[in-house]
Amino acid sequence: MSAGRQDVHNSNVPALCQSCEARHNGMCGVLNADELLAFAKHTRVVRHGAGEELLSEGASITAYSNVMRGVVKLIKTLADGRRQIVGLQFAPDFVGRLYADESAVTAEAASDVELCRISKRALERMVASNPMLEGRLLKQALRDVDEAREWMVALGRKTASEKLASFLGQIGRYLDPMVAQDDRTLAFELPLTRAEIADFLGLTIGTVSRELSRLKRDGIIEIRSRRKIEIIDRQRLQQRSG
Amino acid sequence: MSAGRQDVHNSNVPALCQSCEARHNGMCGVLNADELLAFAKHTRVVRHGAGEELLSEGASITAYSNVMRGVVKLIKTLADGRRQIVGLQFAPDFVGRLYADESAVTAEAASDVELCRISKRALERMVASNPMLEGRLLKQALRDVDEAREWMVALGRKTASEKLASFLGQIGRYLDPMVAQDDRTLAFELPLTRAEIADFLGLTIGTVSRELSRLKRDGIIEIRSRRKIEIIDRQRLQQRSG
């Protein structure tokens, strides 16, 4: 509380923020040590297990979050239960629809997650007084638009096998951005079950499984275990993604 | 530059802005008369005929626009020519991807349009110095996200007939927001050809036409001419949109 003894030095940064990805690439990156300190007064780290619902479609929004670890899926559901995943948020993404009173999506932890939570009121006050912060949120929103539109193409115009190839490519690219261009194999853990992949790609679980098997049969990927995939031939994966 | 003679009065507003929708509901709404005047120094009204390309996927962006009249469609194209319309922008929407050097979409006039054009450089400078403007663009981006996600559900999970019903419902709602709830019929002009509707809904032209015929046969709509549709039974249209 009393910040009297602290000098203007980087060590003023709250311990949790030190290693938080949001400080580097996320919205907190625009805050200096003092602002970060003020910000941290309103935040709380919360943990949720895989499958827990963080936010319910139609429910009122009381807080926003930044993803610190894990994956959050954004889901929309039709009256008869059909589901579509409309977004995946990885660290250090921002979760929540700024200014909306009620959520247009259900947010659910796809894996165990750690979130940095801040009340709706507090964040909106900070945004109003800090244009830099607003700018970061604008950039996040623009990225979200880009991504949603990218998937609209997949959903509307790609075949099942192209959808799977695009999905694996995107996950691979996201999880290992460093080695985007060379041709080594690339192994990673799928953040989603087959059923969730189906809900993301507008397919059924059967088709997802079949197409994965096909990619494996064709020597493009290896399926090491349910969740562990290895991309053997990126080039051909790319070719198949439409 | 010398604003000496101008008193703080509404009549200082540039003539073109007086009636422009962007001043009321669009991004210019946050500008006062002086700011608007400064803004207008960098803008130019441009007209384009239906079908003209305003912006090309992958091309560098040099200017942004506000739609003053007409409809702009945002298109993404796959290597083999398959197309997906990923957004429709009506007055007073903002067109262009802020901060991006190259466009991720092709923008095309769906009808004859009037745009208020401003150079990328000029707008970005104004945004940097005017947080209110940035806030408006953030809100626009958030609306774009909401809309894209709404259509992801349709593309991924709705049947052809549900897609058509959703589309007609949205257009109707947009073009006549005043009478959203009562049960009068609602006539309007489609801003898109059958082929464009197909590219929006991830269908083929044949299916679009068939489903429209079915809605007509079932007494839910009337097709007055190619472009003129009348919604006879909004309630049942709503029921069919999933």
Added chain:
DNA sequence: CGGGCTTTTGAGGTGGCTCAAACAGAGTGG
């Protein structure tokens, strides 16, 4: 080592596609 998951695989059905022909409107020129 059995019971409850998720995933894979198979067999058959179907919604929306492809291909193709007929039709309708809006110009255009005779």
Added chain:
DNA sequence: CCACTCTGTTTGAGCCACCTCAAAAGCCCG
């Protein structure tokens, strides 16, 4: 005012990608 064309739309017949339903096979944890 009527062909004549051009483009956009409707409609039909047949097919295929993906769905549905169902069973078998892994995998994980007691």
